[in-house]
Amino acid sequence: MDNANYRSQSKSIEQLFFVFYLLCFPLGYFFVYVSGAAASLFGVLIVLGSYFLIVVKNRIYPVVFLIVYARCINGFVVPGDLMVFKVLNVLTGYFPLLLSVLLNFRIRRSELRYLLFKRYWITCAYTLLLLVYLLPNVAAGVQLFIPRVAPMLMLIAALVFLKDRLEWPEITAFFRLLFMSCVVVYLTGDYLDKSYELLASGTVFSKPLTDQSLVMLGVPRMLGTFWDFRIQGIFAVVFALIVLMRPSYRLKKFDVCLAGVIIILSMSRGAIVLAGFVGFGYMLYNSKSVSKIVLRTLAGGMFLVLLGGVFFVAAGEYAENIVASFDIFGDKNALSQRGGFREYALDAFVQNPLGGGIGAMKADGIDRQILVGEVFYDKVSDAFLFIQLAEVGIVGFVLFIASLFELVHRRNMLTLCLLGGLLVQMTGTDIPDMGVYYFLLLFLLVSLLDRYSPAPKQRSRHDLRAAQAS
Numbered sequence: 001m002d003n004a005n006y007r008s009q010s011k012s013i014e015q016l017f018f019v020f021y022l023l024c025f026p027l028g029y030f031f032v033y034v035s036g037a038a039a040s041l042f043g044v045l046i047v048l049g050s051y052f053l054i055v056v057k058n059r060i061y062p063v064v065f066l067i068v069y070a071r072c073i074n075g076f077v078v079p080g081d082l083m084v085f086k087v088l089n090v091l092t093g094y095f096p097l098l099l100s101v102l103l104n105f106r107i108r109r110s111e112l113r114y115l116l117f118k119r120y121w122i123t124c125a126y127t128l129l130l131l132v133y134l135l136p137n138v139a140a141g142v143q144l145f146i147p148r149v150a151p152m153l154m155l156i157a158a159l160v161f162l163k164d165r166l167e168w169p170e171i172t173a174f175f176r177l178l179f180m181s182c183v184v185v186y187l188t189g190d191y192l193d194k195s196y197e198l199l200a201s202g203t204v205f206s207k208p209l210t211d212q213s214l215v216m217l218g219v220p221r222m223l224g225t226f227w228d229f230r231i232q233g234i235f236a237v238v239f240a241l242i243v244l245m246r247p248s249y250r251l252k253k254f255d256v257c258l259a260g261v262i263i264i265l266s267m268s269r270g271a272i273v274l275a276g277f278v279g280f281g282y283m284l285y286n287s288k289s290v291s292k293i294v295l296r297t298l299a300g301g302m303f304l305v306l307l308g309g310v311f312f313v314a315a316g317e318y319a320e321n322i323v324a325s326f327d328i329f330g331d332k333n334a335l336s337q338r339g340g341f342r343e344y345a346l347d348a349f350v351q352n353p354l355g356g357g358i359g360a361m362k363a364d365g366i367d368r369q370i371l372v373g374e375v376f377y378d379k380v381s382d383a384f385l386f387i388q389l390a391e392v393g394i395v396g397f398v399l400f401i402a403s404l405f406e407l408v409h410r411r412n413m414l415t416l417c418l419l420g421g422l423l424v425q426m427t428g429t430d431i432p433d434m435g436v437y438y439f440l441l442l443f444l445l446v447s448l449l450d451r452y453s454p455a456p457k458q459r460s461r462h463d464l465r466a467a468q469a470s
Contacts, residue, residue, distance in 0.1 A: 024042050026181030029182070047091060047092065050096065051096075060167065066092045067096075073088055107161065129395070133357050140365070140366065143359055148358065151435060155439050166444075175235075182222060199227070224266070237259070243259065245448055282417075340372030341372060341382060342383050345390040349393070354395070362380060362433070385427050407445070
């Protein structure tokens with residue numbers, strides 16, 4: 001067999017393996033709701049296949065796939081075994097990134113200095129400040145290290161060593177198939193009961209959750225593989241942005257519509273608002289005339305009205321309450337419902353503008369009485385910007401905002417609207433406390449925007465090498 005035939009055969013085998021590997025995710029998610037034994041088998045196959053691709057083929061996309069699908073693996077391989085759950089949590093959420101970084105740990109010293117001290121210096125400064133603010137109350141800070149500090153450390157490592165190597169066609173295909181399977185499972189008659197059953201059994205999160213807000217005003221929310229409608233909605237927006245930014249391909253329109261369906265079915269108000277910001281920003285960014293902006297706005301609006309109409313018909317008597325939750329002037333919208341948290345955090349900030357340390361608002365074991373409506377809570381949640389003010393003070397808050405601009409803004413209306421949508425959502429959702437999902441959110445956004453959108457003139461790796469050669 002000559003070299004050309006051998007290479008062709010090897011490529012065909014590799015493509016077949018990728019197709020089989022990719023199909024394991026939607027099939028595995030389907031069997032999560034049908035057969036525990038089959039879900040366990042698919043979970044093992046996914047982990048083994050992912051590590052083969054990472055170690056042998058040096059692919060980066062399995063890192064993304066494992067993080068997105070982790071909660072359908074960790075507790076399902078050996079249900080009820082806490083040790084196996086913890087090991088798999090590391091193997092799906094953290095170790096793949098570490099392994100990929102180690103396998104690609106090759107960079108010139110001058111380039112490393114540029115990335116850390118020029119390109120991402122604000123993000124590095126913010127991360128360093130987070131480490132410092134663990135010290136005022138170490139016990140409280142340790143509780144928030146994994147959800148808040150670790151993602152920033154992971155992000156810096158990924159941006160330095162992996163950002164330019166993400167495989168966007170594979171990532172697009174993955175989200176397409178996975179979201180399609182989410183729709184199929186959601187439309188089954190026993191979705192709500194089965195989801196409650198799995199959450200209450202402790203399989204998903206290693207502990208029973210009997211009060212999980214699966215129902216919003218009487219309407220089931222799509223939890224997806226994240227088992228969280230808010231995260232599901234956010235990554236549906238990310239998927240839409242990936243689809244819009246990539247050059248044209250055969251299923252582009254289908255993928256945009258699929259992302260819209262997922263966003264609506266998640267019923268995450270923050271994700272819906274974020275999608276509105278992103279959609280408007282994309283039209284401003286991509287349209288060269290006012291007439292095109294108007295036409296695309298009308299087309300997008302009609303599509304959302306159609307989707308919303310179908311959903312509200314299904315909601316029946318609850319439709320009025322759902323609409324009221326989006327009324328920015330009403331007392332039933334998402335922000336009004338969290339007013340007590342904001343007031344408590346702002347009072348703490350006024351008393352200590354330098355911040356009380358990470359965990360001061362959210363860690364367990366601290367005596368707090370926070371009145372929200374007619375209920376008292378013992379910690380602040382769903383008000384991240386105000387939590388930032390109270391925990392890391394004005395300096396940390398400014399660095400956090402500046403870091404987001406450094407990471408996302410590319411001097412165009414699309415990224416400006418994206419930032420605006422993220423900040424609005426952070427007034428009512430603790431996105432940066434999503435742990436590894438926050439890392440993945442930023443990693444995908446930064447990598448995507450650097451790859452496909454015009455950026456301000458800056459020194460690239462090619463420029464650095466050329467300068468050194470001269």
